[in-house]
Amino acid sequence: MRAPVKTRRTFLNVTLAAMTSILMPGRLVASETLAPTPELTRGPFYPPAPTGLPLLRARAFVPQPLTNDLTKTTAQRRAQGRQIYVSGTVTDTVGRPLIGARVEIWSVNAKNIYLVEDGGASDPGFAGFGMTVTNDEGRYTFRTIRPEGYDRYLGLIRRTAHIHFLVQVNGARTFSTEMWFADEPRNRIDSFFKRVTNRRIRARMAVELRPVDGIDHAQFDIVLAPEFAGRAV
Numbered sequence: 001m002r003a004p005v006k007t008r009r010t011f012l013n014v015t016l017a018a019m020t021s022i023l024m025p026g027r028l029v030a031s032e033t034l035a036p037t038p039e040l041t042r043g044p045f046y047p048p049a050p051t052g053l054p055l056l057r058a059r060a061f062v063p064q065p066l067t068n069d070l071t072k073t074t075a076q077r078r079a080q081g082r083q084i085y086v087s088g089t090v091t092d093t094v095g096r097p098l099i100g101a102r103v104e105i106w107s108v109n110a111k112n113i114y115l116v117e118d119g120g121a122s123d124p125g126f127a128g129f130g131m132t133v134t135n136d137e138g139r140y141t142f143r144t145i146r147p148e149g150y151d152r153y154l155g156l157i158r159r160t161a162h163i164h165f166l167v168q169v170n171g172a173r174t175f176s177t178e179m180w181f182a183d184e185p186r187n188r189i190d191s192f193f194k195r196v197t198n199r200r201i202r203a204r205m206a207v208e209l210r211p212v213d214g215i216d217h218a219q220f221d222i223v224l225a226p227e228f229a230g231r232a233v
């Protein structure tokens with residue numbers, strides 16, 4: 001079990017806290033419960049230790065520094081592609097915020113390549129992996145790019161556009177899932193997307209992008225079942 005790592009606080013935490021508070025859902029009353037976000041595999045492209053299907057040239061490493069802004073790197077280069085903000089809350093099934101939860105994301109870069117596949121060579125400006133910790137309202141924020149879908153293994157795997165998430169609440173099982181995009185045509189051919197048949201849950205996972213000050217913003221709220229939230233309902 002990894003202890004939460006204190007993330008570097010960037011300007012994003014300040015500016016987006018105000019911006020995203022507009023989008024924050026209303027608090028639940030005591031009698032309501034939320035369906036937990038479905039758990040999905042972290043897949044073979046998780047940066048610190050590639051797992052799953054065998055990968056030629058796969059590299060295992062943790063990018064440094066750990067930050068919630070994936071659109072720039074220590075080389076002071078900027079990521080290619082369309083920048084987006086992704087933020088949301090991490091709560092239990094009765095809507096109580098989970099404070100201090102470690103949240104990680106990773107996705108392909110603008111060339112459709114994961115960090116573990118080429119070590120960032122195809123876009124040195126894209127961090128490929130990010131980490132933050134939820135604040136006192138259970139809220140997290142990232143700046144990244146909108147990824148596209150990809151095919152791997154001679155078309156055996158055909159994926160829609162997605163961002164992988166991993167959430168770690170101290171003392172609880174590690175949770176992984178994905179965020180999708182509502183307007184993505186490849187959703188209908190994606191086996192993970194099709195597996196989520198509940199319309200309300202699917203709508204929560206396939207986000208709509210809303211422009212704020214010229215940059216698209218996605219809200220992705222994560223609801224953790226008790227085994228992942230580390231506490232009973």
Ligand SMILES: [Fe+2]
Nearest residue numbers: 043045159164
């Ligand atoms: Fe993926």
